Amino acid sequence: MAYPFIIEPSTYHAFEDEAAQIEQCKEWSLLSEKASKNKPFFYKGNGLNLACTIIGYVDNITAVIQFDNNQLHCIHPSYLKEMQTGNYGQRVSAAGEQAMESESVESVESEEPKTLVNPQEEAPIVKAKPAEPKAKKSKTSPKLQLPEEKVKMIAKVQEFTTVPNHFSDNEDEVVIYEAIRIIAEPEIEVGTAWSSHSATIKKMELQIGDTITFEAKIVAKKLTKHPVPYKINNPAKIQKEEA
Numbered sequence: 001m002a003y004p005f006i007i008e009p010s011t012y013h014a015f016e017d018e019a020a021q022i023e024q025c026k027e028w029s030l031l032s033e034k035a036s037k038n039k040p041f042f043y044k045g046n047g048l049n050l051a052c053t054i055i056g057y058v059d060n061i062t063a064v065i066q067f068d069n070n071q072l073h074c075i076h077p078s079y080l081k082e083m084q085t086g087n088y089g090q091r092v093s094a095a096g097e098q099a100m101e102s103e104s105v106e107s108v109e110s111e112e113p114k115t116l117v118n119p120q121e122e123a124p125i126v127k128a129k130p131a132e133p134k135a136k137k138s139k140t141s142p143k144l145q146l147p148e149e150k151v152k153m154i155a156k157v158q159e160f161t162t163v164p165n166h167f168s169d170n171e172d173e174v175v176i177y178e179a180i181r182i183i184a185e186p187e188i189e190v191g192t193a194w195s196s197h198s199a200t201i202k203k204m205e206l207q208i209g210d211t212i213t214f215e216a217k218i219v220a221k222k223l224t225k226h227p228v229p230y231k232i233n234n235p236a237k238i239q240k241e242e243a
Contacts, residue, residue: 003067005046007074012064013217013233014056016150020234025054027196028063028077030084041065043073044083054080059221060231144190146230147182150217153190153232154241155180157210160197163224173197175206176228182218193230194223204238211241 015021022038025031031039043050043065052065055072063077082088155177162171175197180190195201195216206212214235221231 001069003046003048003050003069003071003073005073006071008072009058009062009064009074012056012058012072015054020236021054023198023200023234024057027060027198028081030054030077030081033199041080042083043067043075043080044088045079059219144188146218146220147184147188148217150215152183152213152215153180153218154183154211154213155193155232157206157208157212158192159208161226163226174223175201176223176226177232180230183213190218190230192228193218193232194226194228195232195235198234201235201238204240206240212238213241214238 015024018038022031022035025038026033026035030041038054041052041054043052050067052067052073054063055066056064058064058074061076062074063080065073065075065080067073156179157175158178159176160173161176162173165172173196174194176192176194178192180193182188182190204212214232215237216235217233219231219233220229222229223231
């Protein structure tokens with residue numbers, strides 16, 4: 001049976017292993033910081049109660065879930081978290097469901113502008129209009145070509161800070177790095193980037209000024225209220241360099 005409400009991602013990042021899946025679920029507060037294994041999740045929108053698996057993400061605010069029929073669906077992590085409560089259907093209005101569902105779609109929308117009509121929802125979900133052309137960059141500052149795969153990097157801890165999370169009462173903890181280089185042939189100078197201050201990173205007990213090496217994916221995603229253009233996703237194999 002195919003579900004008519006499905007918002008299928010055009011592209012997404014699949015988790016490489018269960019460890020990466022658990023780490024990302026912790027960042028989304030879908031699992032506790034002490035969790036060592038995943039748990040079953042359920043999609044309760046559109047009057048349904050369907051078992052689903054979180055298999056990846058489009059970006060930091062768009063999870064990709066898979067149903068038993070192998071259909072993929074984009075959803076905001078906070079919306080999915082709300083669905084795990086026992087009284088979800090009683091305290092979430094239809095309007096609230098629709099607002100959060102469309103929020104999760106926005107991050108996928110910019111790739112293929114069009115309109116999706118969900119027969120089970122009250123109104124169509126409208127794809128975002130194409131962004132206005134960006135101003136031409138200076139010839140001395142060419143756009144950085146980021147690798148799509150996980151790479152080894154070296155970085156220096158610049159700052160620990162928090163940023164607003166519009167779907168939670170708590171702010172998100174983040175780490176800002178400087179002097180980032182992708183260790184490759186040739187080396188790629190990145191500059192500054194940020195990552196979530198996850199449980200894995202907290203275990204390292206890092207201090208400002210520490211230099212670390214790690215393996216991760218890096219994507220173009222600006223940090224809210226900070227001039228930091230790139231995000232480091234799920235860093236692993238973290239090692240602190242000797243001073």
